[in-house]
Amino acid sequence: MAKIAIVYFSGYGHTAKQAEAVQQGAAGVAGAEVNVFRIDQDGNLPDTAWEALGAHDAIVYGSPTYMGGPAWQFKKFADTSSKPWFVSAWKDKLAAGFTNSASINGDKFSTISYFLTLSQQHGQLWIGTGLQPANQKQHGPSDVNWTAGFAGALAVSPSDATPEEAPRSGDLETARLLGRRVAEFAAKLAA
Amino acid sequence: MAKIAIVYFSGYGHTAKQAEAVQQGAAGVAGAEVNVFRIDQDGNLPDTAWEALGAHDAIVYGSPTYMGGPAWQFKKFADTSSKPWFVSAWKDKLAAGFTNSASINGDKFSTISYFLTLSQQHGQLWIGTGLQPANQKQHGPSDVNWTAGFAGALAVSPSDATPEEAPRSGDLETARLLGRRVAEFAAKLAA
């Protein structure tokens, strides 16, 4: 039995779809309890969410990549997490991350790197996708890990695509597989 | 004649002192006009500041390092800069950065890296300290670039030090030298 929290911000709904896929992947693991906490437009979570987070075995971070990093609303969450940091409350929990942006590359690495840095301040263990990339001529957005995310799940939603259109199937499956991987290892560490 | 803008956030006053030193350094260069814009506790700048920024030859970014990155208030400023980004309004301007935190190392590199990433999204040219480090046994906080910042000016303010006590003399001189360097190159590029 492992408890997995997904904490994310979404501006237009694309990252929310990615978060949903991570949730599905994690929920499919026997004995996993998955709770989702969406940061609001002012960068806040309810007090009950802050209390609940500490009781999870894994915390997965998600945000769109805006201007080369996580949205400020996510950063406000991160800054507020200095309270649990001060007492090492999240130490030894598992951590993972996902991000979405319009471009195929576009500094998504920077956002995942920040999640990673945050997790290490908290003393968490980081787990990535564990996936090989789909990088042959024939590959495209419907292939798992076409975006070649290793440290985290990356999704591409073209700037003129609605949340119904993107992230596309390969990116959503990548997110699902990350969720499953997190849940499996959270159970292992919680045992 | 070159116009230099310093845009920064400060939570407790230490980074404000660092910003002041950058300003002094820049203002000492003949023909330099230096304007300082302090981001408020809600992450906002007045509309007049946003208009003014576009008229500068250099924009210097500053923030404390909180939880492994710039303060969310700075990130809110960065996200809001997607408006000038959209029309490439800051393209070709000079950029530089500085950060302060309590630890001697402590992920300050991550904050400067973010400033850099932001500047490159805007199409700016980045300039660092251009300083050698002071890294012999005899060196300490009163030496220029004891903190060994290359891409930006780094300051250390121990967690129990007031803004009167820290940043210390070496870090403030490092910030001053960065300000001077920015102003000199801004003049060169503006010529």
Added chain:
Amino acid sequence: MAKIAIVYFSGYGHTAKQAEAVQQGAAGVAGAEVNVFRIDQDGNLPDTAWEALGAHDAIVYGSPTYMGGPAWQFKKFADTSSKPWFVSAWKDKLAAGFTNSASINGDKFSTISYFLTLSQQHGQLWIGTGLQPANQKQHGPSDVNWTAGFAGALAVSPSDATPEEAPRSGDLETARLLGRRVAEFAAKLAA
């Protein structure tokens, strides 16, 4: 009149094609002298190259992304550059960078970040592509900056593509535009 050096490593020939495009772009600027230095398979440059580098106004760094960073041959070049670093010989020169790898994302950001870090140790000014990304549904490898590189030029060569097939037209044009931009600003700084 500005002198631009391109220093790069290429394992299979794709990055060499990207280097050629940067060279073409730079050479097209009136008064620009462009010299190309290819690091060999053992990570070495001839002594004459090391001497020549110091006489340039800009040094552009290039390498494939291998295992999440620049090829070791490039890193050997970087480590050997501790000699000019020791006497600040490359200080105030312009710097830029480019990288190629098989995946559309795949940690290319990490390689460019390293080039940037290296340039800041040397006290160089960094210049990126200054390009907006091509990130709509209609965009693909034939569009300029489809790869959304800001700090540097990024190219994608699928793992089963020969150097004749990739980098593709958009990536090569992006490299050309970076070369031109470097040469233009090198002239400005050298004036």
Added chain:
Amino acid sequence: MAKIAIVYFSGYGHTAKQAEAVQQGAAGVAGAEVNVFRIDQDGNLPDTAWEALGAHDAIVYGSPTYMGGPAWQFKKFADTSSKPWFVSAWKDKLAAGFTNSASINGDKFSTISYFLTLSQQHGQLWIGTGLQPANQKQHGPSDVNWTAGFAGALAVSPSDATPEEAPRSGDLETARLLGRRVAEFAAKLAA
């Protein structure tokens, strides 16, 4: 029972002392088997080492920070690890890292970030120091985590200090604690 490998390069002996401390920390955990592999001055490991690595539960990476990143000898090791990468041979193993350089800050973060990026390409789980920083006015090189490393253990060896003089006691104890933490979690994951 867990098997921990330490793979490192050392140029002048300071990083070797740090590696020794990591080894001591890991070896102190009941049931831990610790093997150390030192990369030679040409960036090579014996074939037997390459075979042995795959049989470990954790691989800890170590290198001095040279010119803003790991030594080229370490990068050659990393590039050669594309062979186990190709068949996901190191997937799910634990990973951690340590680095040493002369300056108190000086881009050590960049080296640890690279180790992290490498580990994620391999599908490894990353574990950091899990330590709070020693960042009050009274703190110095004899305090645990004075260097404020979170993602990895950082050591400072002033440029005029012999390996007998530095890394100093706090940095060596930090390395020891990282070794212990790695061994404890490797056992947990191997169970």
